[in-house]
Amino acid sequence: MKVSLFAVSALLPSAFALWPLPTGLSVGTTALRLGKTFDIKISIPNAPADLVAAVSRTKGFLANDKLEALVIDRGASSAKVVAAAKSLPSLTLSLVAIPAGGCKSLSSEAVAPIEDRVEGYTLTVPADGSGAVLKANSTLGLFRGLTTFSQLWYELEGSTYTLSAPVKISDAPVYPxxxxxxxxxxxxxxxxxxxxxxxxxxxxxxxxxxxxxxxxxxxxxxxxxxxxxxxxxxxxxxxxxxxxxxxxxxxxxxxxxxxxxxxxxxxxxxxxxxxxxxxxxxxxxxxxxxxxxxxxxxxxxxxxxxxxxxxxxxxxxxxxxxxxxxxxxxxxxxxxxxxxxxxxxxxxxxxxxxxxxxxxxxxxxxxxxxxxxxxxxxxxxxxxxxxxxxxxxxxxxxxxxxxxxxxxxxxxxxxxxxxxxxxxxxxxxxxxxxxxxxxxxxxxxxxxxxxxxxxxxxxxxxxxxxxxxxxxxxxxxxxxxxxxxxxxxxxxxxxxxxxxxxxxxxxxxGPGGDVQAALPRLHEEVYRFRQRGVAANALQPHWCAVRPGVCDLTA
Amino acid sequence: MKVSLFAVSALLPSAFALWPLPTGLSVGTTALRLGKTFDIKISIPNAPADLVAAVSRTKGFLANDKLEALVIDRGASSAKVVAAAKSLPSLTLSLVAIPAGGCKSLSSEAVAPIEDRVEGYTLTVPADGSGAVLKANSTLGLFRGLTTFSQLWYELEGSTYTLSAPVKISDAPVYPxxxxxxxxxxxxxxxxxxxxxxxxxxxxxxxxxxxxxxxxxxxxxxxxxxxxxxxxxxxxxxxxxxxxxxxxxxxxxxxxxxxxxxxxxxxxxxxxxxxxxxxxxxxxxxxxxxxxxxxxxxxxxxxxxxxxxxxxxxxxxxxxxxxxxxxxxxxxxxxxxxxxxxxxxxxxxxxxxxxxxxxxxxxxxxxxxxxxxxxxxxxxxxxxxxxxxxxxxxxxxxxxxxxxxxxxxxxxxxxxxxxxxxxxxxxxxxxxxxxxxxxxxxxxxxxxxxxxxxxxxxxxxxxxxxxxxxxxxxxxxxxxxxxxxxxxxxxxxxxxxxxxxxxxxxxxxGPGGDVQAALPRLHEEVYRFRQRGVAANALQPHWCAVRPGVCDLTA
The missing domain is CATH 3.20.20.80 (Glycosidases)
Structure with a gap:
């Protein structure tokens, strides 16, 4: 289903941990988990070393974030669904077109003149057990997509899973x-x-x-x-x-x-x-x-x-x-x-x-x-x-x-x-x-x-x-x-x-987001930051964080 | 000389790092340093173990605080004076009178009924090379005095010194x-x-x-x-x-x-x-x-x-x-x-x-x-x-x-x-x-x-x-x-x-302190806290901290 940006958190069984919210996003309601041999592949000849390093860091986040869903039972009620879920075998990165001069490094694209930077990407995570695909017109775009991919997952009893497959994202920043x-x-x-x-x-x-x-x-x-x-x-x-x-x-x-x-x-x-x-x-x-x-x-x-x-x-x-x-x-x-x-x-x-x-x-x-x-x-x-x-x-x-x-x-x-x-x-x-x-x-x-x-x-x-x-x-x-x-x-x-x-x-x-819809996702970001070693400040008591919306002024 | 509480920081070559300010205080202008064999002695028969432990922690602070004076040169211009200073051989703790039932532990005195607690003490740190003396009517008072003693000292080129000897303190809290x-x-x-x-x-x-x-x-x-x-x-x-x-x-x-x-x-x-x-x-x-x-x-x-x-x-x-x-x-x-x-x-x-x-x-x-x-x-x-x-x-x-x-x-x-x-x-x-x-x-x-x-x-x-x-x-x-x-x-x-x-x-x-006089001392407390592993927040840029008064609104 295609849902509007600001309705996403209300529709999902847990808050949806993407931050910033992609400008184009559709999600499903099927469980999916990372396969035991899940790998991230770079389908680019002579991929730049900094992209290879970014892939390696992303794998580290997938292994170490161990972010439990921010719901009361921290995801336990989804255990059966997760256990029965199909496995995602891989994420494959590719460029839409390899530039004539060869693929540029992420680092060079990051410091290019601001009007020349291309940060958009598309990311598809199928629910059927086939591989996920990340495409972009730039190495920088692939890096942004990797960042998004790393935010899709929760941890439950050793499984790294999402309840929102299939995910289709077509994303690019509103402001450079x-x-x-x-x-x-x-x-x-x-x-x-x-x-x-x-x-x-x-x-x-x-x-x-x-x-x-x-x-x-x-x-x-x-x-x-x-x-x-x-x-x-x-x-x-x-x-x-x-x-x-x-x-x-x-x-x-x-x-x-x-x-x-x-x-x-x-x-x-x-x-x-x-x-x-x-x-x-x-x-x-x-x-x-x-x-x-x-x-x-x-x-x-x-x-x-x-x-x-x-x-x-x-x-x-x-x-x-x-x-x-x-x-x-x-x-x-x-x-x-x-x-x-x-x-x-x-x-x-x-x-x-x-x-x-x-x-x-x-x-x-x-x-x-x-x-x-x-x-x-x-x-x-x-x-x-x-x-x-x-x-x-x-x-x-x-x-x-x-x-x-x-x-x-x-x-x-x-x-x-x-x-x-x-x-x-x-x-x-x-x-x-x-x-x-x-x-x-x-x-x-x-x-x-x-x-x-x-x-x-x-x-x-x-x-x-x-x-x-x-x-x-x-x-x-x-x-x-x-x-x-x-x-x-x-x-x-x-x-x-x-x-x-x-x-x-x-x-x-872009502007127009509302604080009510954003809060559960921002909680997830805080909890993920802490898992990654950044001492982000609390937004609300933990009691509220695991009950999206319940501590709203009007709830 | 006997100085008023709130004039202290203006009179001394560096801010004076006692916090809270003792209710009775007189300081001199003579340099004094801790002797190489400086020790803290407890002149109490069968001193309670928690007082012995407090003495041990105090010695740790004296060795590890290494707080440089909060002045522009961090004390360097006092090097000759400090090198030539007399050495303090010891601090001796004693009770004014040993209670009939024997000396009570610090821990028991700390949790006694609030109206029974005695927290006052006197502390004398002579400038002539004779030993310092800490007296109180309670083990709890001795502990408060130890805390004050640990705040008297700065570090310069391996010396732990004060420029404010002799120090005479007669202190007790205004509020229990x-x-x-x-x-x-x-x-x-x-x-x-x-x-x-x-x-x-x-x-x-x-x-x-x-x-x-x-x-x-x-x-x-x-x-x-x-x-x-x-x-x-x-x-x-x-x-x-x-x-x-x-x-x-x-x-x-x-x-x-x-x-x-x-x-x-x-x-x-x-x-x-x-x-x-x-x-x-x-x-x-x-x-x-x-x-x-x-x-x-x-x-x-x-x-x-x-x-x-x-x-x-x-x-x-x-x-x-x-x-x-x-x-x-x-x-x-x-x-x-x-x-x-x-x-x-x-x-x-x-x-x-x-x-x-x-x-x-x-x-x-x-x-x-x-x-x-x-x-x-x-x-x-x-x-x-x-x-x-x-x-x-x-x-x-x-x-x-x-x-x-x-x-x-x-x-x-x-x-x-x-x-x-x-x-x-x-x-x-x-x-x-x-x-x-x-x-x-x-x-x-x-x-x-x-x-x-x-x-x-x-x-x-x-x-x-x-x-x-x-x-x-x-x-x-x-x-x-x-x-x-x-x-x-x-x-x-x-x-x-x-x-x-x-x-x-x-x-x-007690009330009546003014923020202008207090700020340099509070800076010292912040810097000392950090030396002891507590991440106290900055009050001002370091530039201001080492120039007492210079960043005042009216300076």
């Missing part, structure tokens, strides 16, 4: 950009270990998030080792060990790409750069000036001397050297929260502006164009925060991506500028909001972006609200964001998951 | 009750493991919290194995393994007592008892009735048939059997959120009320008196939630403790009843608030007790607001509370700490 932003500069004690980031990349891939927007450095610390600019991290990291070396970066981007994830690094400029003053004081205005609140939105103050020719060149060269560490198309130069008073009070900047006869905005334009030209010289496109087109509009290449963060109410104004948009609004997608303010001497102590952003709130966001049809095409997608003034390894998993998964489904499956 | 409430019934997946509870007990002891208020069971699950009533957990636990056996309970209460912590178990009655219907359906009205919101404040509905003689006896006997597992003076019978409609709709209850010619409130009175008499028969006193004296006032013994949870604005009304009070108000002390609502089909999704309760908010609570001087003596103290509909092992540490520590200081050191 589904991201997660991680700040590694503001954390307490130490930045996240490479293992923390890898675990997060794994979790991201399970819900088909395809972009890590990595806000690597900020005012507080500079943990990135950039060849030719190693003083930045030597003097600006929290400690000598608290850095990401070029070797770490290679390790991380390789790991990410093999999981279908592109990494967009960010070095925020010209604001949020106080720490650069430790190594290059000549390039920073108002470094650690007090009272900080007069010079910056958060301590410590300090901004690149954007009107200085030397600083413009330093910044462009440094960004280029940093960007060269990453394989992807995009690099974010930031551009948020530029403080005017910092430059007004900085004699050097005032002298530079006067001698060049430039306004602040003209200087920012020159500064930004130089940075972006340097990136373009090595094939990179720029990403910026919304101020670069609204508060401080500068000249930007047409392929620039603009991230809206201050408020979702700014989306329309950004769309009016004609640039492509990634939804990152604090009023929907900031995972750090609602845990109290972190500045000191603040007795009431509430968060600037209260309240906490629930998964339900993000899930019901409308990506094209108030946009014309033409403007809607500018929306590339969206992301959850974790700023880490109050986060670190101790709460990374529980703060991020499952909320970031809700946003991932919004931008893969 | 400093608690933490943990719910082990509503958690996702499984209740907390014994190891999770033990880790929490350790952390509690580090900040001199002396009571675990253990909300063991609730509507959703019954993980407590009660001798004679094993069907309750056999049919009501999430799984056969998801239980606390009598052996687990003994393990936990023994562990707690050895750390100066009494355990107050709670079996909430007559509401919040839906799960009892699995084993004893005859005792539960409106079990899992729908719509649940008409029968209970949270799903599933179900309340003990308080008007049934058989149920009254069952409840009293069961509570008595449960209470016998615990060594302490108090047992909580709950009494919150009784739903009138549940009883109105229950034919059995209506028939019982009619035949006995009782009102609901009269029946509740009979029910409660029977339960409390059963507890009293084995030497226990009762704890109840505020409804038992406000919404549904029943007959209670004078020694009953009332916990205010609905709102701090109810404290005055409870004080008017003359019962002793433990502050537990949701608007200050609920650690679970502000993470979104957990009921399903609730798109806006905000928490009923928004916003998140920041440590600053709890820390600035006034325990005697609006009370007369006489009423103020009714306040035994207060506690943080963690209800776990959205919590589990994955976020226990980061949700609880350091916020529960802020509340612990409020009730040990």
């Amino acid at each position: 950009y589904r991201g997660f932003m991680l700040d590694t500069a503001g954390t307490s004690t130490a930045p996240f270990a490479v293992s923390d980031i890898k675990r997060t990349l794994d979790a991201m891939s399970w819900v088909k998030i395809n972009t890590l927007h990595w806000h690597i450095v900020d005012s507080q610390s500079f943990p990135l080792v950039i060849p030719g600019y190693t003083e930045l991290s030597a003097k600006g990291a929290y400690s000598a060990a608290a850095v990401y070396t070029p070797s770490d970066i290679k390790d991380i981007v390789t790991y990410a790409a093999a999981r279908g994830i592109d990494v967009i690094p960010e070095i925020d400029t010209p604001g949020h750069t106080s720490v650069i003053s430790k190594a290059f004081p000549e390039h920073i205005a108002c470094a650690e000036a007090t009272p900080w609140a007069s010079f910056a939105n958060e301590p410590p103050a300090g901004q690149l001397r954007l009107a200085s020719e030397a600083t413009v060149k330093f910044t462009a060269d440094m960004l280029k050297a940093a960007a060269a560490l990453f394989p992807g198309q995009f690099f974010s130069t930031g551009g948020d929260e530029i403080n005017a008073n910092c430059y007004t009070q900085d004699n050097a900047t005032q002298a530079s502006l006067a001698s060049s006869n430039q306004t602040f905005l003209q200087a920012l334009d020159t500064f930004t164009q130089a940075s972006h030209a340097a990136l373009r010289s090595i094939g990179k496109s720029a990403v910026v925060w919304e101020e670069m087109v609204l508060a401080n509009p500068v000249t930007l290449a047409n392929d620039t991506i603009v991230m809206v963060w201050i408020s979702s109410s700014d989306v329309q104004a950004v769309a009016d500028t004609g640039f492509r948009i990634v939804h990152s609004a604090s009023d929907y997608f900031y995972l750090d909001c609602g845990h109290g303010g972190w500045v000191g001497d603040f007795p009431t102590g509430n968060s600037w972006c209260d309240p906490f952003k629930t998964w339900q709130h993000a899930y019901t966001f409308d990506p094209v609200a108030n946009l014309t049809a033409a403007q809607s095409t500018l929306v590339l997608g969206g992301q959850s964001l974790l700023w880490t003034e109050q986060s670190g390894p101790e709460n990374l998993d529980s703060t991020t998951w499952p909320r970031a998964a809700a946003t991932a489904e919004l931008f893969w499956s | 009750y400093r608690g933490f409430m943990l719910d082990t019934a509503g958690t996702s997946t499984a209740p907390f493991a014994v190891s999770d509870i033990k880790r929490t007990l350790d952390a509690m002891s580090w900040v001199k919290i002396n009571t675990l208020h253990w909300h063991i069971v609730d509507s959703q699950s019954f993980p407590l194995v009660i001798p004679g009533y094993t069907e309750l957990s056999a049919k009501g636990a999430y799984s056969a393994a998801a239980v606390y056996t009598p052996s687990d309970i003994k393990d936990i209460v023994t562990y707690a007592a050895a750390r100066g912590i009494d355990v107050i178990p709670e079996i909430d009655t007559p509401g919040h008892t839906s799960v009892i219907s699995k084993a004893f359906p005859e005792h539960i009205a409106c079990a899992e009735a729908t719509p649940w919101a008409s029968f209970a404040n949270e799903p599933p509905a179900g309340q003990l048939r308080l008007a049934s003689e058989a149920t009254v006896k069952f409840t009293a006997d069961m509570l008595k059997a449960a209470a016998a597992l615990f060594p302490g003076q108090f047992f909580s019978t709950g009494g919150d959120e009784i739903n009138a409609n549940c009883y109105t709709q229950d034919n059995a209850t209506q028939a019982s009320l009619a035949s006995s010619n009782q009102t609901f409130l009269q029946a509740l009175d009979t029910f409660t008196q029977a339960s409390h008499a059963a507890l009293r028969s084995i030497g226990k006193s009762a704890v109840v939630w505020e409804e038992m004296v406000l919404a549904n006032p029943v007959t209670l013994a004078n020694d009953t403790i009332v916990m205010v949870w609905i709102s701090s604005s109810d404290v005055q009304a409870v004080a008017d009843t003359g019962f002793r009070i433990v502050h537990s108000a949701s608007d200050y002390f609920y650690l679970d608030c502000g993470h979104g609502g957990w009921v399903g089909d609730f798109p806006t999704g905000n928490s009923w007790c928004d916003p998140f309760k920041t440590w600053q908010h709890a820390y600035t609570f006034d325990p005697v607001a609006n009370l007369t001087a006489a009423q103020s003596t009714l306040v035994l103290g207060g506690q943080s509370l963690l209800w776990t509909e959205q919590s589990g092992p994955e976020n226990l540490d980061s949700t609880t700490w350091p916020r529960a520590a802020a509340t612990a200081e409020l009730f040990w050191s």
